[in-house]
Amino acid sequence: MTEVRVALVAITKHGAGIASRLAPQLPDAEVVVSEKQAEHLGDFTNRRRVYQGALSAQIGELFAAYDQLIFLVSLGAVVRLIAPHLKSKDEDPGVLVIDDAAEFVIPVLSGHVGGANAYAEKVAALLGATPVLTTASDVGKTIPVDILGRELGWQVEAPKINITRVSADVVNQLPIAFVQEAGAKNWWMRPTPLPSNIHVFECFEDVDTKKYNSILWVTHREIGPAIWQQFEERLVVYRPPLEQ
Numbered sequence: 001m002t003e004v005r006v007a008l009v010a011i012t013k014h015g016a017g018i019a020s021r022l023a024p025q026l027p028d029a030e031v032v033v034s035e036k037q038a039e040h041l042g043d044f045t046n047r048r049r050v051y052q053g054a055l056s057a058q059i060g061e062l063f064a065a066y067d068q069l070i071f072l073v074s075l076g077a078v079v080r081l082i083a084p085h086l087k088s089k090d091e092d093p094g095v096l097v098i099d100d101a102a103e104f105v106i107p108v109l110s111g112h113v114g115g116a117n118a119y120a121e122k123v124a125a126l127l128g129a130t131p132v133l134t135t136a137s138d139v140g141k142t143i144p145v146d147i148l149g150r151e152l153g154w155q156v157e158a159p160k161i162n163i164t165r166v167s168a169d170v171v172n173q174l175p176i177a178f179v180q181e182a183g184a185k186n187w188w189m190r191p192t193p194l195p196s197n198i199h200v201f202e203c204f205e206d207v208d209t210k211k212y213n214s215i216l217w218v219t220h221r222e223i224g225p226a227i228w229q230q231f232e233e234r235l236v237v238y239r240p241p242l243e244q
Contacts, residue, residue: 004115007032007066011055014100015072016040018127023047025126029070032062059085068094068119078108089113096120098129106132112147136171141192143170143178143216149238152184154218158236165233166214173197174213179204181219183240 006029008019019031020041030047033040038050051058055073062069063085071078075097086092086109094116095109105124107116117133124131137144145167146156156163170176179201180187188194201207204217215231217223218238228235 004028004068004119005066006030006068006070006119007049007062008070008072009033009055009062010037010072012072012100013037013040015098018072018098018100018102022123022126026123030066032058056081063093066093067114068096068116070096070098070119070123072098072100074099075106075108082109094119096123098123098127102127103129104132105129107135111135111138112144137167140171140173140195141190142173142195143176143198145170145216145236148216149183149187149218149240151189152187153241154183154187155239156236157223157239159233162233162236166216166236169214169234170198175199175211177201177207177209177212177215179207179215179217179219181217181221183218183238187218 006026008023008029009032010016010019011034016033016037017040023029023031030049031041032049032051034055035050035052038048041048059081078095078097082095089110090113092110092114094107094114096116096119097106097108105120105127107120109116111117112135117135117138120131120133133139146163148154173195174197176198178198181203199212207215209215214234216236216238218240220239220242223237
């Protein structure tokens, strides 16, 4: 499993204390503090990074060095700090905010592709805090179209416009055909039941495509241009590893 590089960034006494309490529970985490706040890390001496000057001057380097940035800083301040460094959801790290009382963990950036939502739930469980998820598929406890099956090694195959269109259909609870001809069967990993608008099929030929707004197709088949053209923006394909 690929190591997730995590930074806990604190600028207050309380934040440094929370970071030093949380870091030992996150083996891949490093605490990032200013010289002024380093003394508040207590007995935690391992994996610390002390910077000089303004935090704003460190953000570019932090974006490049870590996969998850957990800020013990106000949400508004974090938005202003990271704004000049944003590129795309495929490149940006996950960004999370923990409030100064460690009551809430908020994914701010790259919730799905960058993994911030999942990491927020992990951190919240460690702190006994509440994860504040605002991504529609997570709130609605439905399929995250852009990362479905990622833990199983599935690769999504579709133009971005298809992913956007189909994601909208999923979260708006429109009829969706889920066709699984390949891959592991344990793809539904939420504790809640599969939403009633998702209809599961074992073979594409069994689907009356006129009845469904969008189609999610897990397959090893070759799909030619005619199929993509036929379904326009309604189709998203997933490619599992051949051994599944």
